Amino acid sequence: MDVTRVWRLEGVVQPDAWGSPTATRLCTAEHHRLTQAELWLGGHASAPSTLVSEVGHPIAFDAWIRSDPERVFGVRTARRFDAELPFLMKVLAAARARAGSQ
Numbered sequence: 001m002d003v004t005r006v007w008r009l010e011g012v013v014q015p016d017a018w019g020s021p022t023a024t025r026l027c028t029a030e031h032h033r034l035t036q037a038e039l040w041l042g043g044h045a046s047a048p049s050t051l052v053s054e055v056g057h058p059i060a061f062d063a064w065i066r067s068d069p070e071r072v073f074g075v076r077t078a079r080r081f082d083a084e085l086p087f088l089m090k091v092l093a094a095a096r097a098r099a100g101s102q
Contacts, residue, residue, distance in 0.1 A: 005053075009061065011091070012047040014038040020093040036093050043085035061085070 019037030040047050043062035050058045062085070065072050069083035 008052045009041060010050045010052055010058075011039045011041040012049060014040055014047065018094055018096050020095040035095065038093070039091040040088060041091070042088035044088045 013036045015034035016037030017035060019035035021035050041049050043049070043060075043065055045062060048060040048062040051061055051064050052058045065085060066083055069078035072078070073081070073083075
């Protein structure tokens, strides 16, 4: 994949009882029927986002980074963070303060 282009990044919805039943408005994942508590955007190993281009097949974001980390991050950053994205962005969609609260 060309790192000089802009690609669509599709996040992963994380369900939880305190989440919102209407959070799918934040993303294109309409198949989620549970309450959506968080939308994860990044390369976390348990729920990596997906890169999608107008041509070709979708690829897991963490796999794309590992395919050529020095080109993605630059040599210094790739070595410093062992070819892994050093952060995870979470969009929260809380319907209540915590599970069980009114």
